[in-house]
Amino acid sequence: MADPREEEREVLNSIYDSDELKISDDFLVQYRLGDHGDIKxxxxxxxxxxxxxxxxPLISLESFYNAHVPESVxxxxxxxxxxxxxxxxxMPMTFSLIDHLRENAEKYFKLMDxxxxxxxxxxxxxxxxxxxxxxPKCEKKEQLTKAQKRRQLNRTGQxxxxxxxxxxxxxxxxxxQTGACSQPSDNI
Numbered sequence: 217m218a219d220p221r222e223e224e225r226e227v228l229n230s231i232y233d234s235d236e237l238k239i240s241d242d243f244l245v246q247y248r249l250g251d252h253g254d255i256k257x258x259x260x261x262x263x264x265x266x267x268x269x270x271x272x273p274l275i276s277l278e279s280f281y282n283a284h285v286p287e288s289v290x291x292x293x294x295x296x297x298x299x300x301x302x303x304x305x306x307m308p309m310t311f312s313l314i315d316h317l318r319e320n321a322e323k324y325f326k327l328m329d330x331x332x333x334x335x336x337x338x339x340x341x342x343x344x345x346x347x348x349x350x351x352p353k354c355e356k357k358e359q360l361t362k363a364q365k366r367r368q369l370n371r372t373g374q375x376x377x378x379x380x381x382x383x384x385x386x387x388x389x390x391x392x393q394t395g396a397c398s399q400p401s402d403n404i
Contacts, residue, residue, distance in 0.1 A: 221264045224308040231311070243268070245310055248281075249317050249324070256325040258282045260293070260317060262310055269308050272301050286331040289324060296320070 225239045238246045243264040250257025259281045263274040275297045277290040300316045301309050317324075360368070372378055 220308065221268055224264075224269075224310060227308070228310060232314075237314075245273075247314050247317065249321055255284060256328065258285050258324075260297070260313075262297075262313060264310075269304075270306055272298065272305065273310070273313075275301075275313075285328060288331060289327050292327070293317075293324060 221243050225243070228237060228239060228245070232247075235252070236248050240246075245262040245264070247260050247262070248257060249260065258277060259279050261276045261279060263276070265271050265274060275294050277285060277293060282290070297313050297316065300313060304312060
């Protein structure tokens with residue numbers, strides 16, 4: 217009989233996009249809830265141990281991507297997913313776990329927002345400006361290509377100044393373009 221983890225991997229890969237669900241060779245399932253790069257998103261790691269689905273999967277939100285998620289929200293999500301998984305022992309349950317995440321996504325995001333605002337508006341915690349806020353912002357120089365630098369050097373010279381007479385008009389060339397004014401001559 218085939219490994220039930222392999223069968224569930226094939227089924228889940230056929231249901232979900234590779235952007236939102238990834239399953240590694242060691243049966244680590246990573247599901248991203250929310251849009252990539254959005255503050256209202258996080259990744260849930262579900263590991264299928266040997267004996268799965270007769271054994272509960274290991275659920276974790278410990279990931280660098282989830283650094284913005286408050287610890288209380290992480291614990292609540294893990295507890296809810298474990299309570300959803302327990303009655304389904306003996307059956308593939310990852311689809312049900314992901315479905316539960318999708319149904320409750322708004323609730324999790326609202327909790328994340330309310331937890332962040334309560335932390336940021338905590339009157340007991342003094343607001344201390346960081347070094348990054350105190351530093352004056354320096355303007356970045358315009359990045360030039362080699363060809364642009366060479367052209368600029370040819371125009372300005374070594375010291376960066378324009379050569380003397382760069383905007384002078386050539387009198388001879390000017391007269392050739394306009395033509396000499398013919399003055400009526402008095403033939404006496």
